Structures are given as C-alpha cells and as structure tokens.
Amino acid sequence: MSDQPQTPFEDDPILGEFIAYYPANRLRLIIIGTGILLVVWFVITVSLWNIPPDEAWIATIIVIMVAALLVGWWMLHLWNREVTVYRYGFSYRRGSQVAYIRYSQIRDLRQSGGLMTYFGGMIRHNTYRLHLTTDQDEFIVIDAIYERAEQLTRQIEAAITQTMLRVVRDDLARGERVRFGAGVAVSAQGVHHHAELIMWEAVGGYTLGGGALNIHTSAGEVWRRLPLAELVNVPLLVALLKAHILAGDVAEDKDDDDL
Numbered sequence: 001m002s003d004q005p006q007t008p009f010e011d012d013p014i015l016g017e018f019i020a021y022y023p024a025n026r027l028r029l030i031i032i033g034t035g036i037l038l039v040v041w042f043v044i045t046v047s048l049w050n051i052p053p054d055e056a057w058i059a060t061i062i063v064i065m066v067a068a069l070l071v072g073w074w075m076l077h078l079w080n081r082e083v084t085v086y087r088y089g090f091s092y093r094r095g096s097q098v099a100y101i102r103y104s105q106i107r108d109l110r111q112s113g114g115l116m117t118y119f120g121g122m123i124r125h126n127t128y129r130l131h132l133t134t135d136q137d138e139f140i141v142i143d144a145i146y147e148r149a150e151q152l153t154r155q156i157e158a159a160i161t162q163t164m165l166r167v168v169r170d171d172l173a174r175g176e177r178v179r180f181g182a183g184v185a186v187s188a189q190g191v192h193h194h195a196e197l198i199m200w201e202a203v204g205g206y207t208l209g210g211g212a213l214n215i216h217t218s219a220g221e222v223w224r225r226l227p228l229a230e231l232v233n234v235p236l237l238v239a240l241l242k243a244h245i246l247a248g249d250v251a252e253d254k255d256d257d258d259l
Contacts, residue, residue, distance in 0.1 A: 012086050015087065024145055081095075128143070128144070129153075160235075168186075175187075181230055184226060184237070198223050206242075
C-alpha cells in the first residue's frame with residue numbers, strides 16, 4: 001500500500017499506459033443511504049403512532065440521528081474508493097491507501113453474482129463481483145460500488161485471464177498440471193477431475209449455466225458438472241477449453257480438406 005495516490009489519467013512507470021478510471025459510484029451511495037434513512041423514519045413513525053407526540057418526537061430524533069451516523073460512516077468508508085486500470089495492472093484505492101497490483105500478481109480469481117433484470121429488462125441491477133487474491137495473500141473485491149461496474153469487472157477479468165493464459169501455456173508445455181480447485185486440473189493430456197481424466201480429443205464442448213460449468217464429451221454427453229462456486233480462475237479454464245476445442249475443429253477441417 002502507498003500513502004500517496006497517483007493522479008488518475010497519467011501513465012504509470014511500472015503498470016504502463018493508462019486505460020480507464022473508475023471512481024466509486026457516489027450517486028448510488030447517496031440513493032442507498034437516503035433510502036435507508038427513509039425506511040428507518042417510516043418504521044419508527046409507524047411504531048410510535050400511538051405514543052404521545054412529545055415522547056414520539058424525542059424517540060424519533062434519537063433513532064434518526066443514530067441511523068444517520070451509521071449510514072454516514074458507511075458512505076464515507078466507500079466514498080473515496082477507486083480503481084485505475086493500466087495496461088499491465090491496476091491501482092486500488094481505499095481512502096488514503098493505494099495498492100498497485102500487476103495482473104501477473106493475481107493468483108486466484110473467483111466470481112459471484114450476476115446481472116439481474118426486472119420488468120422485461122427495463123431495470124438492470126449488477127451484482128457481479130470479482131474476488132481477487134494476490135501472490136502476497138492480499139484480498140481485493142471489485143463490485144458494483146464503482147461507476148460502470150460491469151465494464152470494470154469484465155475489463156479486469158479479461159486482462160488477468162490473458163496474463164494467466166500466457167504463463168499457464170508454458171506450465172503445460174513443461175508437463176505440469178494447472179489446478180482450478182474442487183479436484184479439477186488441466187494438463188497437456190486433458191482435463192482431470194480427481195482420479196478421472198478425459199483426453200483433449202474426447203472433449204466435445206462446454207456449457208455454462210445454472211451455476212455450473214458442464215464439460216461435454218465428443219458424443220455430446222456431460223462428462224462432468226462442476227459447480228462454479230467451488231472453482232477458481234473459471235475464465236482461464238474456459239479459455240483453455242475453448243482453445244483446445246477450436247484447435248480440434250481446425251484439425252478436423254484440415255483432415256476433411258485432405259480427403
């Protein structure tokens with residue numbers, strides 16, 4: 001952590017070219033805070049409806065003041081948070097403290113939530129959240145408290161996945177296994193689940209849905225249904241599956257051409 005945050009929109013000598021700046025969504029904080037206070041005021045008003053006005057007024061003032069202090073503390077705690085994205089990493093500010101994180105430092109990436117829609121898509125509520133763990137065991141959460149949160153999470157996720165992919169390809173070439181939690185690993189031979197192995201040439205595809213990643217055989221059957229909540233680095237696993245499936249399709253096309 002650094003005590004002197006760098007001015008946004010400047011290139012960083014280590015993290016590289018400036019890409020985008022995402023401050024806390026302060027309007028959202030104000031709306032939520034105001035909504036909480038209105039709910040508290042309504043509940044206390046209804047609760048004290050039959051109490052004499054003098055006593056009800058004093059109790060209402062006390063409860064509203066306590067609620068305002070708690071809501072104010074919560075808003076100030078999140079008010080100055082910001083993420084600045086660069087080519088090779090990002091800065092993560094919490095109050096006066098700033099951490100500069102390279103994408104290569106991220107060890108684990110977990111996902112939760114999603115994009116909720118109401119009234120036929122007229123109202124959209126983003127609950128998507130990234131849980132990042134660095135090689136120094138720092139834990140970072142990137143979620144909807146930031147402006148353009150959907151763009152931010154996807155941008156960070158894509159950059160981390162591409163960085164991991166370059167490293168993982170070298171690991172696989174050396175004969176190592178890349179682990180994704182819940183007994184799942186990938187090697188140059190195929191996908192492992194505990195003691196079971198499906199060779200790459202037998203992998204026919206994958207689907208995401210219902211909170212799980214389904215790996216299909218070339219016959220179209222589901223080989224394994226893997227709960228997303230138990231996996232780490234799911235985008236990396238999907239990228240590896242996609243790369244091998246596409247490579248298999250290209251190989252089949254070449255064979256057809258030879259015929």
